[in-house]
Amino acid sequence: MRLLNILVIGALILAASFVYKIKFDSTLQAERVAKLRGELRRERNAIAILRAEWAKLDTPGRVQGLADRHLALQPVKSSQFDNFERLPERPPAVVPSPGHDPIGAMLAPVPDTTGSVPFAPR
Amino acid sequence: MTTNHGTKKNLESRWQRVLRSLLYGHDVDRNVKAKARLGLAIVAFAGIFSIIALRLVVFATVSEGHGGRRSVTQDAVATARPDILDRNGEILATDVKTPSLFAEPRKIIDVDEAVELLTAVLPDLDANEVRERLSSKRGFVWLRREITPAQQQEIHRLGIPGVGFLTENKRIYPNGAVVSHEIGHVNIDNQGIAGIEKWLDGQGLAALHMAGLATDQLQRPVNLAVDLRVQYALREELIAAREKYKAKASAGVIADVNTGEIIAMVSEPDFDPNNPREANDPNRLNRLTTGVYEMGSTFKALTLAMALDSGRVSLSSSFDARLPLRYGKFEIHDYHAQKRMLSVPEIFTYSSNIGTARMALALGVEYHKAFLKKLGQLDRLRTELPENAEPLVPKHWGELNTVTIAFGHGLSVAPLQAVMGISALVNGGKMIPPTFLKRDRAEADRLAQRVIKPETAEKMRYLMRLNVEKGTATRANVPGYYVGGKTGTSEIVVGGRYSKTKVLTSFTAILPADKPRYLLLIMIDEPQGLPETNGFATSGWNAVPVGAQVIERVAPLLDIPPRFDLPKADQMLLVSAKDSR
Numbered sequence: 001m002r003l004l005n006i007l008v009i010g011a012l013i014l015a016a017s018f019v020y021k022i023k024f025d026s027t028l029q030a031e032r033v034a035k036l037r038g039e040l041r042r043e044r045n046a047i048a049i050l051r052a053e054w055a056k057l058d059t060p061g062r063v064q065g066l067a068d069r070h071l072a073l074q075p076v077k078s079s080q081f082d083n084f085e086r087l088p089e090r091p092p093a094v095v096p097s098p099g100h101d102p103i104g105a106m107l108a109p110v111p112d113t114t115g116s117v118p119f120a121p122r
Numbered sequence: 123m124t125t126n127h128g129t130k131k132n133l134e135s136r137w138q139r140v141l142r143s144l145l146y147g148h149d150v151d152r153n154v155k156a157k158a159r160l161g162l163a164i165v166a167f168a169g170i171f172s173i174i175a176l177r178l179v180v181f182a183t184v185s186e187g188h189g190g191r192r193s194v195t196q197d198a199v200a201t202a203r204p205d206i207l208d209r210n211g212e213i214l215a216t217d218v219k220t221p222s223l224f225a226e227p228r229k230i231i232d233v234d235e236a237v238e239l240l241t242a243v244l245p246d247l248d249a250n251e252v253r254e255r256l257s258s259k260r261g262f263v264w265l266r267r268e269i270t271p272a273q274q275q276e277i278h279r280l281g282i283p284g285v286g287f288l289t290e291n292k293r294i295y296p297n298g299a300v301v302s303h304e305i306g307h308v309n310i311d312n313q314g315i316a317g318i319e320k321w322l323d324g325q326g327l328a329a330l331h332m333a334g335l336a337t338d339q340l341q342r343p344v345n346l347a348v349d350l351r352v353q354y355a356l357r358e359e360l361i362a363a364r365e366k367y368k369a370k371a372s373a374g375v376i377a378d379v380n381t382g383e384i385i386a387m388v389s390e391p392d393f394d395p396n397n398p399r400e401a402n403d404p405n406r407l408n409r410l411t412t413g414v415y416e417m418g419s420t421f422k423a424l425t426l427a428m429a430l431d432s433g434r435v436s437l438s439s440s441f442d443a444r445l446p447l448r449y450g451k452f453e454i455h456d457y458h459a460q461k462r463m464l465s466v467p468e469i470f471t472y473s474s475n476i477g478t479a480r481m482a483l484a485l486g487v488e489y490h491k492a493f494l495k496k497l498g499q500l501d502r503l504r505t506e507l508p509e510n511a512e513p514l515v516p517k518h519w520g521e522l523n524t525v526t527i528a529f530g531h532g533l534s535v536a537p538l539q540a541v542m543g544i545s546a547l548v549n550g551g552k553m554i555p556p557t558f559l560k561r562d563r564a565e566a567d568r569l570a571q572r573v574i575k576p577e578t579a580e581k582m583r584y585l586m587r588l589n590v591e592k593g594t595a596t597r598a599n600v601p602g603y604y605v606g607g608k609t610g611t612s613e614i615v616v617g618g619r620y621s622k623t624k625v626l627t628s629f630t631a632i633l634p635a636d637k638p639r640y641l642l643l644i645m646i647d648e649p650q651g652l653p654e655t656n657g658f659a660t661s662g663w664n665a666v667p668v669g670a671q672v673i674e675r676v677a678p679l680l681d682i683p684p685r686f687d688l689p690k691a692d693q694m695l696l697v698s699a700k701d702s703r
Contacts, residue, residue, distance in 0.1 A: 045289075048217060048219065049218050049219075051213060052213070052218050052294045055212065055213035055216065055296035055297070056294075056296040058296075059297045059298070059300070060300070060350060060351055061297075061298075061300065061354060064354075075675060077674070078600060078601055078602035078603060078674060078677070078684040079601065079602065081602070081683060081684045
């Protein structure tokens with residue numbers, strides 16, 4: 001009987017500490033959720049502001065002003081368009097291409113490297 | 123003695139018996155009783171503890187919900203609105219969160235100090251007004267709506283008790299005045315006051331606001347039919363035109379004739395929706411929907427379509443235009459008088475008032491009236507925009523009215539209404555109510571009503587094209603785009619009489635004329651004659667060249683390829699006749 005009582009008391013203490021741990025964890029989690037929610041809201045607001053700003057920077061009026069100042073482009077004339085059907089055939093090559101490409105042959109043995117990175121064996 | 127003793131004993135035992143029966147009952151085994159009582163106690167305690175446990179669960183869940191509700195009130199007071207996008211997804215209106223400053227006067231300790239500190243940070247704040255507000259006994263007062271984050275920081279650092287911030291949604295229109303008349307604007311509480319914004323409130327958003335539920339940032343955006351780039355180009359050309367011709371106002375519409383979508387709509391002068399005060403100026407109202415005008419010769423297109431559609435007039439019929447048409451004390455003249463018999467195409471290209479009037483008279487007043495009714499020119503045109511105007515229809519419609527209305531005087535309609543009517547004349551005879559929202563072809567076909575025969579529409583396209591090749595609209599012949607069109611110049615009524623000098627010019631163009639996709643209407647209110655227009659102020663000298671510039675600029679944006687192998691107008695009719703056979 002006494003043994004049983006001791007066991008029960010032990011179980012009670014275990015259960016209590018376990019519940020306490022769960023409670024503590026859940027508080028932590030709840031805090032995290034609240035924090036993430038706040039962050040989400042902030043991010044969303046920031047996105048809304050950035051979208052509005054982008055829309056403002058992207059207005060045709062502003063782009064036109066920049067184009068007028070920095071580019072030498074002119075409005076397109078209808079005569080500058082044409083159909084694909086009216087595109088002439090590619091003219092035949094004036095010099096018939098030889099069977100092999102002498103310059104290409106010279107390039108071929110050079111391994112694939114960029115100019116800045118020295119060639120290193122892999 | 124014994125009896126006495128005996129009664130005493132009896133008494134005692136009776137007391138004991140009563141007590142015993144109250145406590146234990148009198149013939150029950152004590153052990154059984156104890157067990158039963160223990161059971162009762164267990165049930166009672168179990169009940170109490172389960173109630174406590176349930177309450178705990180309830181508290182746990184409720185506290186969660188409580189936190190959520192608090193964040194909502196923090197979120198927004200001026201309620202959220204969905205974004206408005208153009209047909210390509212460019213933002214026309216969006217919400218941005220801004221802090222607003224409020225105070226709870228009951229919690230403020232030193233009003234004078236608070237006023238001093240606040241006016242130091244916000245110098246444009248009226249000190250007397252703030253003092254008055256803070257001294258009131260109310261629980262909540264706004265001090266300043268929409269402050270900058272920097273100002274918020276500063277005020278926060280002052281640490282005035284009873285002063286706080288609320289995040290509100292502020293409506294932003296990144297394109298300023300470019301699309302002003304279509305989207306309208308909102309008030310400080312983010313409620314729609316005009317245009318599509320007001321329409322949105324009518325679509326259930328207002329009810330959401332009332333319930334305080336419209337806080338979700340993820341409301342579905344609204345796609346308008348307008349193309350921002352086309353709108354911008356049209357607006358720029360119209361501003362230039364208004365300056366060049368020193369006009370009172372200029373306006374323009376580009377509509378898709380097959381779906382009824384309004385691709386662009388500009389009425390100059392307009393306003394910046396970010397500054398709604400401008401919108402109240404009556405000079406800045408939208409002339410295309412809230413104004414009614416006598417459309418002048420543009421209406422001749424309707425008269426000719428009616429005549430051709432009746433079957434009693436063909437393209438080869440001719441009408442007498444040798445003498446001015448006398449009607450009572452009125453005399454109808456032609457502006458480009460030819461003084462001879464005119465065929466139907468000639469009536470159109472010379473824009474003959476006499477010819478059109480005779481044509482309408484030949485068909486009769488009732489027929490004329492019924493045709494205009496069918497084309498929606500006599501009833502108020504309702505679109506998504508809350509602003510609209512009732513056409514001015516003569517109360518007693520006699521023959522004289524038919525004569526003048528035939529060439530566009532005596533009946534005032536909203537220009538958008540005329541756009542709808544003429545679209546129906548050229549798109550194959552289907553009348554489609556115009557819309558400012560995106561609409562696909564299938565939906566437009568469902569809404570469409572047949573008003574004239576397809577053959578008549580064919581002839582109208584031919585006439586419009588012919589008018590650009592050798593009529594009043596030759597300046598609109600942009601190479602490659604096969605423009606068709608009709609000009610209109612109407613005299614403005616000043617003090618009850620038609621003015622000779624003040625005119626309203628318009629140009630209605632269709633492109634491409636052989637298979638129209640878009641209709642363009644340009645209107646210029648009171649243009650002045652210039653040296654380079656030889657002093658003329660009629661449509662062909664101002665509205666038509668403006669239209670040509672707009673077409674050249676806008677056609678590539680509208681995905682209309684230029685073609686250079688197109689037939690003359692006369693051949694166009696032959697080709698289409700051959701096709702249909």
